[in-house]
Amino acid sequence: MKLTFLGAAGTVTGSRFLVENQGSRVLVDCGLFQGLKSLRLRNWEPFPVPPDSLDGVVLTHAHLDHSGYLPRLVREGFDGEILCTPATAKLCDILLPDSGRIHEQDAGFANKKGFSKHKPALPLYTEADALRVSARFRPVEFGEEAHVGGLAVRFQPAGHILGAATATMSSKAGTILFSGDLGRADDPLMPAPAPPGEADWIVMESTYGDRSHPDGNPAEAIGRLVRETVDRRGVILVASFAVGRAQSLVYWLNRVFELGLAPRIPVFVDSPMASDVTSLYREFSHCHRLPPEGSSAVCDGARFIRSVDESKWLGTQTNPMVVVAASGMMTGGRILHHLKTFGPRKETCILITGFQAAGTRGATLVSGGDELKIHGKYVKIRARVERIDMLSAHADQGELLEWIGSAPNRPARVFLVHGEPAAADALRVRIQDRLGIGVSVARDGESATLGDRS
Numbered sequence: 001m002k003l004t005f006l007g008a009a010g011t012v013t014g015s016r017f018l019v020e021n022q023g024s025r026v027l028v029d030c031g032l033f034q035g036l037k038s039l040r041l042r043n044w045e046p047f048p049v050p051p052d053s054l055d056g057v058v059l060t061h062a063h064l065d066h067s068g069y070l071p072r073l074v075r076e077g078f079d080g081e082i083l084c085t086p087a088t089a090k091l092c093d094i095l096l097p098d099s100g101r102i103h104e105q106d107a108g109f110a111n112k113k114g115f116s117k118h119k120p121a122l123p124l125y126t127e128a129d130a131l132r133v134s135a136r137f138r139p140v141e142f143g144e145e146a147h148v149g150g151l152a153v154r155f156q157p158a159g160h161i162l163g164a165a166t167a168t169m170s171s172k173a174g175t176i177l178f179s180g181d182l183g184r185a186d187d188p189l190m191p192a193p194a195p196p197g198e199a200d201w202i203v204m205e206s207t208y209g210d211r212s213h214p215d216g217n218p219a220e221a222i223g224r225l226v227r228e229t230v231d232r233r234g235v236i237l238v239a240s241f242a243v244g245r246a247q248s249l250v251y252w253l254n255r256v257f258e259l260g261l262a263p264r265i266p267v268f269v270d271s272p273m274a275s276d277v278t279s280l281y282r283e284f285s286h287c288h289r290l291p292p293e294g295s296s297a298v299c300d301g302a303r304f305i306r307s308v309d310e311s312k313w314l315g316t317q318t319n320p321m322v323v324v325a326a327s328g329m330m331t332g333g334r335i336l337h338h339l340k341t342f343g344p345r346k347e348t349c350i351l352i353t354g355f356q357a358a359g360t361r362g363a364t365l366v367s368g369g370d371e372l373k374i375h376g377k378y379v380k381i382r383a384r385v386e387r388i389d390m391l392s393a394h395a396d397q398g399e400l401l402e403w404i405g406s407a408p409n410r411p412a413r414v415f416l417v418h419g420e421p422a423a424a425d426a427l428r429v430r431i432q433d434r435l436g437i438g439v440s441v442a443r444d445g446e447s448a449t450l451g452d453r454s
């Protein structure tokens with residue numbers, strides 16, 4: 001068996017791993033590169049192997065850095081099946097067409113304003129391309145065995161977001177376990193990741209491999225920010241992934257109001273996609289931890305904005321309110337329009353709740369930058385920028401170590417992916433020292449041959 005790292009090596013986006021086994025080729029995850037322009041340009045490179053040579057794709061979860069290249073892969077000739085959990089398939093049916101629309105809009109906007117070097121600017125893929133992916137999904141329930149390219153595949157819950165899974169792939173040569181993105185042990189919305197099963201090799205994420213998430217109560221931290229912003233008569237602007245984070249924010253904001261930690265102000269989730277995603281929490285109640293009344297608090301605890309007119313109307317509001325909008329790292333979406341409107345006002349609070357990859361506008365704000373380039377123009381940011389790291393949907397260093405340490409056997413090797421170099425290396429040292437397992441930090445384009453009989 002041969003494993004090749006085609007992305008998410010030395011970086012947190014572009015998850016793509018190729019498993020070759022006795023003449024078959026299976027791709028694990030098919031993500032977009034996001035963040036720095038040098039990374040984003042990689043989305044435009046030809047796929048490293050001909051897409052029609054792939055026997056199938058195994059998809060761990062729906063986040064775009066794992067799934068967002070699928071429309072391009074299908075357009076370029078991939079005609080196999082995409083194995084994933086039913087919730088992941090449903091989420092992708094929402095996320096991928098939206099991603100196609102954003103690519104089309106960005107290209108259209110660039111053409112209108114003439115700020116792209118390419119004439120005309122073309123979308124990476126279109127909504128129509130994304131809609132063609134849907135027919136390729138083969139939903140596989142957690143714990144069920146499915147087969148692709150001569151490999152037996154099994155998904156187990158990874159926490160993280162609705163439908164997220166670890167994927168175990170076995171052949172005569174051995175078993176590889178892909179962690180996908182691992183969630184937290186004690187998230188109020190998502191279950192804890194299932195411990196790893198027996199595996200010869202583990203490909204493991206390392207996003208927060210060098211960090212511990214802060215202790216503390218998110219309700220208190222968010223409550224304080226809401227109180228302070230209401231006192232300034234400002235607006236709280238939260239850049240959020242539409243999947244997972246938006247629902248978690250609505251849940252915690254409702255806790256804040258219920259507990260009386262801040263005056264109740266309107267909460268708007270300005271994302272048609274987040275509205276659709278939130279309704280899946282009712283459909284896939286077995287995939288999360290919320291009781292029925294908790295699901296209602298998430299589904300009914302905010303006003304979900306769909307139309308562009310309503311979104312523009314938000315920009316005219318002056319009373320304190322919370323606006324949650326995508327994208328989570330401010331790389332696109334409606335948050336950009338709100339940043340242009342509310343960012344220059346000093347009474348505004350821009351709340352950052354998630355990981356911000358290098359090169360994104362979110363990373364600029366986190367590092368103290370006070371100017372953002374939006375739609376080709378510079379916008380001066382006078383708003384307060386606040387950060388709450390407690391809502392992470394990713395395991396931290398301690399939780400990652402606990403997860404790998406709970407493996408029933410000692411794997412022959414662990415490959416660390418999906419981490420900036422410092423995070424991956426810190427985790428490598430910890431795993432080696434504490435558990436005595438051989439660990440490699442995956443390098444982009446590198447292959448590893450696994451097992452004697454491959």
Ligand SMILES: [Zn+2]
Pocket residue numbers: 061063160181
């Ligand atoms: Zn993810």
